[in-house]
Amino acid sequence: MTKRxxxxxxxxxxxxxxxxxxxxxxxxxxSAARDEAAALERKAEHIxxxxxxxxxxxxxxxxxxxxxxxRVWLTEVVFDPTGIQIKGNAPTNNLLADYLARLGESPSxxxxxxxxxxxxxxxxxxxxxxxxQAAVRDAGASSAPAGALPARQEPSETxxxxxxxALESGLQMTKFVPGVEVSGEFTSELAATIEVAGGLADxxxxxxxxxxxxxxxxxxxxxxxxxxxxxxxxxxRASVAAKAYFSx
Numbered sequence: 001m002t003k004r005x006x007x008x009x010x011x012x013x014x015x016x017x018x019x020x021x022x023x024x025x026x027x028x029x030x031s032a033a034r035d036e037a038a039a040l041e042r043k044a045e046h047i048x049x050x051x052x053x054x055x056x057x058x059x060x061x062x063x064x065x066x067x068x069x070x071r072v073w074l075t076e077v078v079f080d081p082t083g084i085q086i087k088g089n090a091p092t093n094n095l096l097a098d099y100l101a102r103l104g105e106s107p108s109x110x111x112x113x114x115x116x117x118x119x120x121x122x123x124x125x126x127x128x129x130x131x132x133q134a135a136v137r138d139a140g141a142s143s144a145p146a147g148a149l150p151a152r153q154e155p156s157e158t159x160x161x162x163x164x165x166a167l168e169s170g171l172q173m174t175k176f177v178p179g180v181e182v183s184g185e186f187t188s189e190l191a192a193t194i195e196v197a198g199g200l201a202d203x204x205x206x207x208x209x210x211x212x213x214x215x216x217x218x219x220x221x222x223x224x225x226x227x228x229x230x231x232x233x234x235x236x237r238a239s240v241a242a243k244a245y246f247s248x
Contacts, residue, residue: 043186050245053137056208057219059108060136067102069095073232080221086132096130110135149187150215150248165209170202187245194240203238216245
């Protein structure tokens with residue numbers, strides 16, 4: 001069963017039961033049923049789109065970090081669904097070329113471009129600073145099952161959920177600023193700014209966990225920066241612009 005089919009089955013159950021229990025339909029009721037079916041189709045498309053966007057941040061960060069050759073490290077990353085800007089350091093241009101080649105093979109990235117590199121001497125050692133950019137593409141469906149959106153959480157539950165995720169990922173949540181709830185045609189959404197600090201591998205775990213929460217969170221944008229750009233083992237600080245979506 002495809003995701004679209006599963007969504008329509010879930011969302012259309014009540015409509016189907018109502019039609020089965022009704023008497024002979026008039027032209028007016030038939031028109032209403034068609035309108036209802038069209039609305040369910042649009043809602044299914046909307047939820048399907050949310051689920052498709054849900055894992056993008058995690059997939060992008062995994063692609064950037066798992067492709068790193070030995071002794072190549074990232075100092076700054078800025079992500080949104082349309083593209084990524086990447087800064088980092090490499091001991092040589094050959095290792096930078098290896099990183100470019102690996103990124104070009106990633107199913108999560110497209111149009112990987114080297115914007116520039118520069119040779120520097122830091123503490124008596126030469127290194128190459130680089131700037132890359134890439135586009136983001138959907139590398140696979142969300143692991144979340146297709147179905148109705150979760151119900152709205154109480155603010156205390158939201159805070160506990162995000163705090164628990166940070167701790168389980170090995171990060172410290174240093175900031176959480178929720179916005180104002182906004183109601184749309186099919187869903188309500190709550191925007192929030194989240195800041196975390198810790199290891200880069202821990203941040204990867206955090207984004208994967210965010211995409212798998214029972215509530216539906218999507219990391220719309222994020223930026224990360226190494227605390228000590230000259231240290232390949234440096235912790236990072238990240239700021240995440242995310243939205244939670246729930247049923248109305």
